[in-house]
Amino acid sequence: MKIPCAPADDRLDATCKALRAQVREFLRNELSIGGFAPQCDSWLRGFDRAFTRKLGARGWLGMTWPRRYGGQERSQRERYVVIEELLAAGAPVAGHWVAERQVGPSILRHGTEEQKQGLVPPIARGESIFGACYSEPDVGSDLASVKARAVRIDGGWKITGTKVWTSQGHNADHLFVLCRTSDGAGVKHRGLSMLIVAMPAKGLAVRPIRLLTGEHHFNEMVFDGVEVPDSMVLGGEGEGWNIVTGDLASERSGPERFMSTLPLLGEMIRKARATPADARAEIVIGELVSRFWTLRSMSIGVAALMEQGHQPGVEAALVKDLGTRFEGDVAQAARLLYPMVPSLDSDERFENFAAQAILHTPAYTLRGGTNEVLRGIIARGLGLR
Amino acid sequence: MDDAQTGMLADSVARALGDVVTARGTVEAEAQGLDAKAWKTLRELGLAGADAAAMSLEEQAAVLEAIGYAAALVPYADSEAMARWLAHGAGLATDPDEVLAIALASPQALSGRRIAWGRHSTRTLFSYEEGGRNWVAVVPSADLLLANGANLAGEPLDKCGGDRAQPTEVREVVDDFSPAAVSQRGALCRGAAMLGAARKAQELTLQYAAERKQFGKPLAQFQVIQSYLAQMAGELSAAAAMFATALRAARGGARASRAEAAAAKVRIGQAAHTITALAHQVHGAIGFTEEYSLQLWTRRLWAWREEFGNETDWARELGAAMIALGPDAYWERVTR
Structure with missing residues (x-):
């Protein structure tokens, strides 16, 4: 078992910085024209065909895939930048999530030339939705x-x-x-x-x-x-079976496994900033940011291990077990920190996001491999099974 | 020094300490508050004195992880990675053979203070702010009228006898050596040692679970025990990942990497809580005896998580900084 940790890469850092600025600019613009309504768990609930096509048109779907199949041949780190920005903004990415994360890579790995040419480019264009x-x-x-x-x-x-x-x-x-x-x-x-x-x-x-x-x-x-x-x-x-299990590491270690409720953390910070200094809010938010930062380091680290040709299934299970518990803990911390009435019809974004985060909580630790199954995988990695 | 060389340094320190440090030896050394053999070994490796001040934080962290893993009762962190480094930054001469102590306080406010490793030190360096400027004052440790005390790990945490002491030297230092920078470095030093101790606690627990049989099968075959062990691995991995991120950020200077250091000490402290609890739970009653060695590492984790800021201290500082940045700028900071 390796310690997954974001590796240093100064050259890539500069490329990522420029890309990140582009994605942020795009998102700011979309928000200003009412292109989407931010929400928690947007990679499950935020279905928007038009938005998915916009991402495809910018080359932000299938970024790591070969150019001849519609990709951009960019690094995993760059793809990571794009998806974490989209998730942090609560953007509607559910339409392409499954296709972009696992279907495209599976077809590229296992498919015939005809399948690759016929099925992959439409995913990269944001025009093909997979179930x-x-x-x-x-x-x-x-x-x-x-x-x-x-x-x-x-x-x-x-x-x-x-x-x-x-x-x-x-x-x-x-x-x-x-x-x-x-x-x-x-x-x-x-x-x-x-x-x-x-x-x-x-x-x-x-x-x-x-x-x-x-x-x-x-x-x-x-x-x-x-x-x-x-x-x-x-x-x-x-x-x-090989196909299903082949992409489990990327399916389990991506930022969506710990960012489903991150928009709510942003709202907690907004709320704390608007109220007088409060030691409890500082401590609670500091703890959450520390946990998020850690998960992000681990998740980028798993992506790097995959890029180096490792199969970090165990490391990915660690990220998902810790990450999905974090998602639920953000919702719990938010409701205990400030008085509120969580409601899906609240006009206050803090209450609205809290409602979304709470109502989706049971799914975090179940979908894509329950935490009990994940711990079994980790135990096997420790040589216990 | 690149990562591979740092790894080699860590291995050589671990091997050298492995030859001289034993669980029984550490327990016996607690009466003196020093494992003289282990300390001599580190000095012979050139890890104390002027050479120590010239080492990078990454190298010092590698040494500290090995010390934590071995449970060696030595003042390397305080004397070499911190006080020696601070003396160097303040332009103060030191004797390569002397142990130095460090205190985040003014020598004019000693009442109720404790000085780690004080009894073994010749001089104590006080790091404090006064009049908006950063100072380092040097006081002969004998003048502190110390009475023996200890932290939870049995490391010296001696009590000051008087209210104030007269420094022999006082130097103003730049921002890189401010009390804030010292406590940040201290947090990273304790963090590094904690990673070593946590790794050892995990190894002992895995080994015990494999060997100990109950109801006709090894503990490691019970699903709930496997789940505990998996949880420990997750915590250790998380702590190590955040620490590595903080250590790399530290290359950009103390002030620019304060948030990462804060996040690391918080996360390692949280991991220490879970790892110590589960390690003891898996071990059963034998784990909390003096005779069995697990306690050397769990007591270290309990002691070190408090030193140079615990989870609450650093979470509060990190949270305040993120709140001050606001919902957009905090995100930019974390993804920088």
Whole structure:
């Protein structure tokens, strides 16, 4: 297990600084024209096709990808700068989040030339929204047990089964579907394949799974004989598990794993600044900033390890376990620091953000691998399993 | 010196201390408040005296991490990484063989003061501000009429007998050697030693969990124990990451890197709380005995987290600075 820590790179620092200034300028401008309303957890709840296209037009999606597939061939650090600025501003990035973070890299790593050329550039342009169909009603943390089945038909596969928790499934242009294509000779990790379904798809029913607030981000996806041509199998039959686990480090160590409630921290600081000096506020805010700063160092460190060719799955699990607890703690600290009535219809941004942060709290430590699963991964990294 | 060379220095110090420091030896040395053998070893490595003042903070931090890991009862941090450095900055001559103590106070306000490592020092350097200027005053430690005392780790924390003492020398110093800069350096020095101690506490706990059997299987096979051990690894990793960030920021000068140093001492202090609690929980009752060695490292973590500012002190300062910056500028500062 390595200590993930942001490495020094003066040359990159200068490039990042200029890029950061551009992103901030863009965001300031968008805010001034009412281009978006800042919110907590904007990478889940902030769906805005137009905003996603604007980012694509600026070259801020798929920044690290090869130019011939629509990317910019920039470093992980530069991509990090862009996504952390977007998250800090509470910008609506949910439309492209899954596609940009994991689908694009997966296709680039495992796809055929035809798949890469056909599917990746539209993601980089912000024109292709992907829904990930992994979990099932009876399959949560134990993902290798998926039951959705794809059976051979002439020239392709036919999918039958039910998937749940597909964010933006109702808006998606494509789906990434993890299916069982064989029994894997008794080993459940084998026999899984990743099929790409183009939307709209015949035989697919999309039903909302509403959050406790009534918000609609997640969906149940019922596949009843949905047909997929062979050309849309990613990485070949039986590669599903490798694909799903291959990008876990980037999925778990990114800044969205500790910045979902950061806009609320900004509002706490705004509030503290507008009130007379108060030791308690100073201490509470100082503690939160210290924890955030630490997580940021670790997260950049994991990105650097990945860029150096390591597979920091354990380190990523550390970041996510600490980061997602931090997200909930920001909401808790905010409500205890100043008297308030958290409400989604409050005219006060502090109360509004607090309401968003509190109501989304249960998800932070569950989505993308529960903290219990993560600790298991860390324990394995320590040689205990 | 680059990272690889600093790593080699840390390894050589760790090896040298590993040869002379034992858990039993450290416990026995507490009566004197000094492990003379370990101190001699460090001096022979050229880590004390003028050479010490010439070392970078990164190198000193590497030495301190090794000292924390070994639980060596030596005044390296206070005498060499701090007092020697301050003397150098103030243009004061020192004897390579003398131990120096350091105090963040005026020699005119000694009532109730304690001086770390005072009894072993020939002279104490007082760092204070007066009339809007920064001063260093030198006082022969014998004039402080010290009575023995100790911190939680059994390191000397001696009590001043009088109210004031007459300095033999007083120097004005620049901002880089102000009391604020001294306490910041102290926080980083304690932080470095704490990382070493925390790493050792974690290693002992992993080892114990693997060996100790209950209900027919090793503790390490119980899921709840695995979760504790994973949590300890997370805390250690977090503390180390923030410390490395602070250490690198320190290259840009004390004032420019104060926020990073503050964040580091807060985060390491938080980690120390969790790591000591879980290390003892996993160890069961044997862990809180004198006989078993874990206590050497947990007592160090409990002592050092208080010194040169604890979590509250530094969080308050960091929070006040961020509030003063406001919601946009704080973000620019953190992502600088």
